[in-house]
Amino acid sequence: MALLLSFRRWWCVVFVGLLLLPTIGLFTPDLPAPARMNNVVPNGWWVRAAEKLDPFINDNYGLRGTLMTGHAAYGRAFQVSRDRPVLIGRHERMFYTAEQTLDQTLGRVLRKPQLEQMVSVTARMREEVAKWGGKLVVAIPPNSQTIYGEDLPDWTERERRRPTEYDFIAEAMPKAGVPFVDMRPALTAAKSGGAVYFRTDTHWNRRGALIGFNAVMAAAGYPQLEVPEADALGPVFRMATGDLSRFLGETNPTGDTDYEWKPAMIKPDTLKPITGVMPASPPNDPFEPYAYETGHAGPRVLVVGDSFTQHFWPGLLAHGTSAFGWMHHRSCKFDFSAVERFKPNLLIYIPVERSMPCAGTPAHLDMAAGKAS
Template sequence: MPLLFAYRRWWCFAFIGLLLLPTLGLVMPDLKAPIRTVQTVPPAWWIQATERLDPYINNNYGFRGLFMGAHAAYSKFMKSTRERPVLIGQKGQIFYTGEKALDQSLGRIFRTDQVERLVRVTDRMRDVLKARGITFAMVVPPNGQSVMPDLLPAWAQTEQKRPTEYDSVAATLPARGTAFADLRPELTAAREEGPVYRRTDTHWNNRGAVLGFNAAMRAAGRPELQVPESEALGPLTPTATGDLARYLGETSETGDLDYPPKGPMVQPANLKPLPGLMPATRGNDPFEGYAYETGHAGPRILVIGDSFSQSFWPGLLARNASAFGWTHHRNCRFEWSVIDRFKPDIVIYAPVERAITCLGSPAGLDMK
């Protein structure tokens, strides 16, 4: 047969060798790779094998780390994000696009019904809390692309439309009597003196968090509770890459920049926990609430927020509050009874921009 001609036999051996490489990879050293979520072959895998066996093969093929690293490097070089919820902008800035955040910031979507639900919830919160003598204010940490539109790819910059959902909320709530801080102008202006968002992370950096906290205190009519940047932050320092970089296989201990927290931004170790005041979380829910007494005079402050305040604000709150607490907003479905238990003097409602729309039936409308 022509296939077995001598000069073709070596190609046959080479082809078989390539097919055996993944098998050799099962016993040879490999590069570090994400954890294998399927460790064993499922029972009766031969029944509907494509559904039962494929997850095991995808987690355990030879040279898995090498192939995944090579693919991540290629995707990064080509600036390909495929189905990942990220967008690579100018100067290497990575933007989160999940939960329609990009379309929201560009004004390409406007969910009227959900924005109206938010207005009703905040109206009700303001009125109920005011009747109890509790100060209420709202701040909205912007999506990164709302503060850094100049770093979006050129095609995205041409898609900007007005008004956005943030525009509508920022105009509507103050007109209805709700204390509201539009953080976009301040954070945008602050970029002239240094970054306010991480390059590789969904979140603002420590400096952005301090600016957002201070804006919240001013909106609540308590400017004396602000914390100066100079007291809370060290100099800009290399830091590890964040959550968005992991989508692209980019990991580095010095691949990003941030201002290390110091002084009042570091949570004190001598705080007294107040158990049972915040709603319990289930399973591996990362948004576990907390409440503490500080041991000194000051207002009791409750923040209803998300990851933009959960781990960024405890030290800032502890500096001047007699007690402070944090619970997740749950897209307007937060547990209202937390206010009854904690008895705050000030309530700050602080959902990130992509979460300002209320999904479903907000619990906030059932306040008493």
């Protein structure tokens, strides 16, 4: 009797073929997939090979795009995000859930000590900036679920509590004498005229960034720096899906939308870098600080923020200031000596809502305010 009957031989061929598919996929066309973060086999991979090679293999197996797209399609069909920090709501809007972001928006967490530290630090920042005649304004870009709460699943309505952390800060800042911009009303009202946040990304879009910018400038007493929407934004265009979509293993080159830039929102090529002011940062730092002279009259403005302002605001700032700069807030632990060197007329402290609470010990906070203990 033959070792394998003829019909079993065909099953053997099919089985071996399936095992070879990942290898075949290394040389055949594939569907688009999130960018590979590990493209080089690490040196000395044979030492603790499983630990060192796993990240490379996970980013470079065959038919990666096809498999990730299939998994994403399954997740979207059944609205499953598993252990990924993403919640899919109405209109397929995606919400970031890590860092207690959803609990924060719903009021299920209130980190009062860290919020009080933020109020204390910014109050001291206001006093320091006032020494050279400068002004501090604090603003908080809301989480997308704060602005698009109607797109959250129904169960979230039963979980809402008051006050939220944003409510707490909005009340505490003015009591401490710190000028504060509550961006929630302006962004919520603007939704009737078009999107203000991406559908598949944690960030606001260019229109949301413009509305936030104008709200800050109005509150700071610099209405001349406000930019009309007609001068800054063009038509809506299709763009690739964002960071939350990539969390789910999905990419789509036309899966989201934004607004075209107009000249008033484009960073000019004629800016002159200011050296020796911003703190040094490692080459791989995604939040590299910058400072520029514009070559024309206007106030000096320094932004201490995050990705909500890093690349959205340079063009807006360049057209009305004599000099401007940007650095990351580091959860209240940024280098305040850079502020003292830059000496802005206007200092804007603007962490996104999920990053409001200060992180670190009081000693860190002393250093953040330029008073190392």
